[in-house]
Amino acid sequence: MPNKLSTQNIHLREGRPVLVLLHGFAENSGIWNLQTAYLSEYFEVIALDLPGVGNNPLTSALTIDSMADNVYTSLQSAGIEKAVIIGHSMGGYVALAIAEKYPSILQGMGLFHSTALADTEEKKEARRKSIKLMEQYGSEAFIRQAFPNMFSASFKAKHPESVEAYVNMGITCPLASMEAYYEAMITRPDRTAVLSTIQVPVLFVIGKDDTAVPLQTVLPQVSLPRTSSIYIFEETGHMGMWEVPDASNQVLQQFTLFCQ
Numbered sequence: 001m002p003n004k005l006s007t008q009n010i011h012l013r014e015g016r017p018v019l020v021l022l023h024g025f026a027e028n029s030g031i032w033n034l035q036t037a038y039l040s041e042y043f044e045v046i047a048l049d050l051p052g053v054g055n056n057p058l059t060s061a062l063t064i065d066s067m068a069d070n071v072y073t074s075l076q077s078a079g080i081e082k083a084v085i086i087g088h089s090m091g092g093y094v095a096l097a098i099a100e101k102y103p104s105i106l107q108g109m110g111l112f113h114s115t116a117l118a119d120t121e122e123k124k125e126a127r128r129k130s131i132k133l134m135e136q137y138g139s140e141a142f143i144r145q146a147f148p149n150m151f152s153a154s155f156k157a158k159h160p161e162s163v164e165a166y167v168n169m170g171i172t173c174p175l176a177s178m179e180a181y182y183e184a185m186i187t188r189p190d191r192t193a194v195l196s197t198i199q200v201p202v203l204f205v206i207g208k209d210d211t212a213v214p215l216q217t218v219l220p221q222v223s224l225p226r227t228s229s230i231y232i233f234e235e236t237g238h239m240g241m242w243e244v245p246d247a248s249n250q251v252l253q254q255f256t257l258f259c260q
Contacts, residue, residue, distance in 0.1 A: 017107070018083040019256050020075065021047040022091030024113075025181050026143065026173040028053040031088065034245040035252060041257055046083075048074065052177030062180040064090075064188040068097035072105065079237045084256045086110035086203065089212065089238065090181060096191040099198055108259030110203035110252075113238045115213050116221055118190040139178055143170035152209040152237040162242055165226065195224035203229045205248070205254045207236035229255050 019039060021032040029047035039045045050067050052058040059066060071094060075083060084107050087095035092114020099109050119127070134142045147167045148156060157164055195202060202225040206218050215232065222230045231251050236243045 017043045017256055018080055018242065018260050019043045019045050019147050020071070020080075020083045020085045021045065022071065022085065022087040022094050023047070023050060023053075024087075024089030024091050026053075026147075026170040027088070028169065028172070028230040030169065032241060035241055035249055036170040038249040039256075042253060050091070050182060053173055058174070058177050058180060063184050064093045064097050065101065067094045067184070068101055072098060072102045076103065081105065082107045084108040084110070084259050086112055086252065087114055088112045089114050090185060092192075093185065093188055096194050097188075099144065099200075100172065100191060100194045103199065106198075106200045108201045108203065108255060109198065110205065110255065111218075112203075112205045113207055113210055113213050113240060115218055116192045116224075117217060118188060118193050122252075124186045125185050131179050131182055134175060134178060138147055139173070140171050140189075142178075143167055143173075143187075150212060150238040151232060151243060152207070152235050154235050154240070155237065155239075155243045166239065166242065192221060192224060195221055198225050201225070201229060201255070201259050203251070204231070205240055205251060206230070206232045207238055207240055207243070208232055208234050209236060210238045211236040229258065 021035065023029055023031045029049045032047040036045045036047050048071060049056040051062060051070055068205045083105060085098060087110065089095065092111040095109050095111070096116055099106055130142060144167055147170050148163050150166070151163055204218060204222050206215050208215055222228050233240050233244050233247060241248045
């Protein structure tokens with residue numbers, strides 16, 4: 001039985017669409033604060049902590065599938081039968097696993113700077129090297145080196161305070177959780193078949209300057225679902241929710257309404 005996410009702060013208002021936001025690697029639910037503040041006027045917005053951060057303790061043998069089980073169980077415990085589920089990066093992998101295992105809960109699904117592809121062998125090796133670096137030098141040194149690269153060059157130059165805030169968020173993630181996340185991503189399967197069979201609309205948010213999930217790897221996937229919404233942000237890296245928050249808010253609002 002997966003650990004349940006805390007549902008004490010989920011207060012559903014009848015008749016309002018439910019939008020669930022899942023964070024990525026070494027992040028937490030706070031990554032979506034700008035979206036939650038805006039979208040809560042229109043929807044029930046639930047930004048969840050995945051196992052390993054915030055109020056959700058790390059479980060043993062963590063996998064993308066076990067995180068999907070965790071989210072599903074928590075939403076069911078809160079009485080949520082239908083939701084639009086959006087995942088950033090690793091959170092997108094979790095959303096895809098939910099779509100495969102629990103399709104009945106979905107009204108729509110979004111890959112926010114994410115992909116249905118499995119890791120390449122080169123990517124797996126890079127993650128393994130990162131684990132060794134964190135074990136050798138500490139997770140903070142790794143975060144300070146890696147996290148600024150999630151933003152476009154223009155955003156980094158104009159908003160160093162946001163980059164530092166993102167780094168500080170990553171530093172709060174325990175080393176054990178980071179290692180578990182990397183192992184979970186290394187072993188996750190290719191889920192492009194899920195995109196081909198999914199019955200609900202799928203949102204693709206792509207940053208033109210995203211080096212973590214490059215444009216050219218995502219574009220072939222957008223034609224797989226029956227219904228796709230595609231947004232490509234100029235001069236944006238892997239962090240559209242912070243780099244272009246207003247545009248991200250509008251995209252999420254329009255997509256959630258479309259899925260009703």
